[in-house]
Amino acid sequence: MDPLLSSLRVSSSGLEVQSQRLKVVSENIANSNSTASVPDEDPFRRKTVSFESTLDKATGAVSVNVSEIGRDNSEFPLEFDPGNPAADENGFVRLPNVNVLIEMADMREANQSYEANLQVMRQVRELVSLTIDMMNAR
Structure with a gap:
């Protein structure tokens, strides 16, 4: 039964990391239109999830873990909106670096x-x- 229990541990680790990944994606989507409240602040920065594998030497099974929840350092897109309180002196507002299509994928x-x-x-x-059932049928 040990291989079966090992399979449960591996798939359980997969469930955990994908659950965390879905949480990060949903946070990114929820903040995809969030701007800063003042011109000098950055808007929401997209979060990323990195995984790592861990070898269980006793069973030879490889589990997966979240190694880091990081930040996407790509540039913020600019939108011309001079009436926005977060607009700079040229009327541009920095928007979150979240692409909803990528998040949906x-x-x-x-x-x-x-x-x-x-x-x-x-x-x-x-x-x-x-x-x-087979053991009970004996």
């Missing part, structure tokens, strides 16, 4: 990865149940 990928890990857990549960 990341969300879809994270969702599919989450579902795949969930399916692994369902399969392991079914195998454990079948094994228990």
